Amino acid sequence: MNNQRLTIPKLKKMKQDRIPVTMITAYDFPSAKLAEEAGVDIILVGDSLGNVVLGYETTVPVTLDDMVYHSRAVARGAQHTFIVTDLPFLTYHGSIDQTLRNAARIMQEGHANAVKMEGGADICLAVDACVKAGVPVLGHIGLTPQSVNRIGGYRIQGKDEQDAKRLLEDAKALERAGAFAVVLELVTEQVAEYISRELTIPTIGIGAGRGCDGQVLVFHDVVRYASPYYEKRFVKTYADVGGIIRQGISQYVKEVKDRSFPAEDHVFAAADTVAESLYGGGGNHANEETANSGERGAHTTK
Numbered sequence: 197m198n199n200q201r202l203t204i205p206k207l208k209k210m211k212q213d214r215i216p217v218t219m220i221t222a223y224d225f226p227s228a229k230l231a232e233e234a235g236v237d238i239i240l241v242g243d244s245l246g247n248v249v250l251g252y253e254t255t256v257p258v259t260l261d262d263m264v265y266h267s268r269a270v271a272r273g274a275q276h277t278f279i280v281t282d283l284p285f286l287t288y289h290g291s292i293d294q295t296l297r298n299a300a301r302i303m304q305e306g307h308a309n310a311v312k313m314e315g316g317a318d319i320c321l322a323v324d325a326c327v328k329a330g331v332p333v334l335g336h337i338g339l340t341p342q343s344v345n346r347i348g349g350y351r352i353q354g355k356d357e358q359d360a361k362r363l364l365e366d367a368k369a370l371e372r373a374g375a376f377a378v379v380l381e382l383v384t385e386q387v388a389e390y391i392s393r394e395l396t397i398p399t400i401g402i403g404a405g406r407g408c409d410g411q412v413l414v415f416h417d418v419v420r421y422a423s424p425y426y427e428k429r430f431v432k433t434y435a436d437v438g439g440i441i442r443q444g445i446s447q448y449v450k451e452v453k454d455r456s457f458p459a460e461d462h463v464f465a466a467a468d469t470v471a472e473s474l475y476g477g478g479g480n481h482a483n484e485e486t487a488n489s490g491e492r493g494a495h496t497t498k
Contacts, residue, residue, distance in 0.1 A: 201309070202237050202278040204332060204376045210237075210409070211398040217377075217410025219280075219400055220418060223249050223266045227415050228273030238400075239274050240412060241267045241281040241308065244341070248416040255341045258284045260298055267306030280334050281308035285342045288313055288322045295322045299331045310376070314340035316366020320373040327374030335370035337363055338404065339382035354387035367391045367399075379412060380404040382430070403430030 210217055219238040222228040223245040231239055245266055246258040260283075267281040287298040302308050310332035313319050323333045338353040354360045364387075367378050375397065380388045382403040389407025392399040401408030416422050419437040451457035 199276050201276050207237075207278075207377060207398055208396075211396075217398055217400055219410060219412035221245075221412070221415045222270050222274065223415070225269045225273035228270040228277075231415070232274040232277045236277065237410070238278045238280060238412075239270060240312065241270050241279060241306070242312075242414070243282040243284045244414055248414060248422065254344055256285045256345070258282075260284055260287050260301060264301055264306040267302060267308050271307035278310070279308045280310045280312050281306050282312045288319065292322065292325045296325060296329055296331075299326050299329070303331060310334055312336055312379070314342050316362075317369040320369050323370060323373040323375055333373075333375045334400075335367070335375040335378040336381065337366045337370070337378060337383075338380045338388075341381075350382065352382050352384060354384040360384075360387045360390075363387060364391055364394060367395055371395055371397050377409075380408060403428075 207217065217238065218236050219240055220231050220236050221240045221242040221244060222231050223241060228239055241263065243255040243258040243263065245262065246252040246255045249266075250258070250262070252258070263281055263284050267279065270281075271279055281302045283295075283298060283302065288295040299311050302311050311326065312334040313323060314336040316335075316337050323335065326333050339350060341350075344350065354363050363380075363383060367380075370378055377398040377400055378391075378395065380391065380399050380401045383391075383401070383405075385405025385407060388399065388401055388404035392407050392409055398409035400410040400412050402412045413431060417428065417431045418433060419435045420433045420439070421437045421441075423438055423442065425438060448457070
């Protein structure tokens with residue numbers, strides 16, 4: 197574990213020195229703690245929590261309160277890691293004042309080090325305003341899940357010349373607006389590699405091939421923490437935590453049913469005198485007290 201949090205100047209130097217950037221999502225204290233202990237460079241509190249934690253079909257229902265709540269938990273778990281938190285759906289498309297207030301909540305209440313925004317040239321005014329106000333911004337182009345209803349599903353981006361040019365223009369616009377890096381999601385490898393060469397800021401890919409300056413994956417995909425788990429071509433899973441959890445809980449249910457849990461190792465014993473008073477001599481002792489009370493009452497009535 198690195199006890200020195202990554203900074204934006206260090207991140208840019210990593211691009212210059214061709215040192216790949218590692219990013220993973222986290223949504224709570226234990227996942228953040230584990231990610232930090234594993235040595236990840238950046239933790240993203242993604243609005244993907246809507247899919248993998250809250251059970252929504254898309255990220256659209258995720259609220260600003262949701263992001264603040266989960267970001268704060270992650271910050272407690274990863275006190276030495278650079279944390280980026282998503283601004284959720286429609287929280288940065290209104291007035292600049294409202295955008296800044298929403299970004300301020302992520303930073304002040306959620307304890308994030310930066311925010312992430314989806315979009316290209318269309319959000320650059322918001323990016324510029326946040327950066328000038330002291331809020332670092334991570335851009336995000338390609339497949340933008342908050343726009344899934346508009347773009348018609350989870351489609352690969354950059355498959356033709358026109359789309360490739362649009363992505364490059366968006367990436368450059370974000371760089372000019374002051375974004376410190378750009379996520380490229382589900383972008384063809386050739387286009388993502390070209391964009392990475394054209395920018396002075398790092399690119400972080402997810403399903404965007406090998407030419408990006410770094411990679412990001414969703415925590416639940418990396419450790420297969422889902423049921424059912426759906427395979428994704430751009431994901432490599434490194435552990436089957438979901439299977440282990442299911443097996444463990446199933447074994448627990450079985451042992452409770454067959455009364456093998458709790459066993460001798462799991463119980464606490466009281467002193468012998470306590471057991472005797474409850475089960476053994478307690479009844480006789482109570483009878484003696486009753487008899488004595490009767491005798492005292494008899495003497496009183498004489």
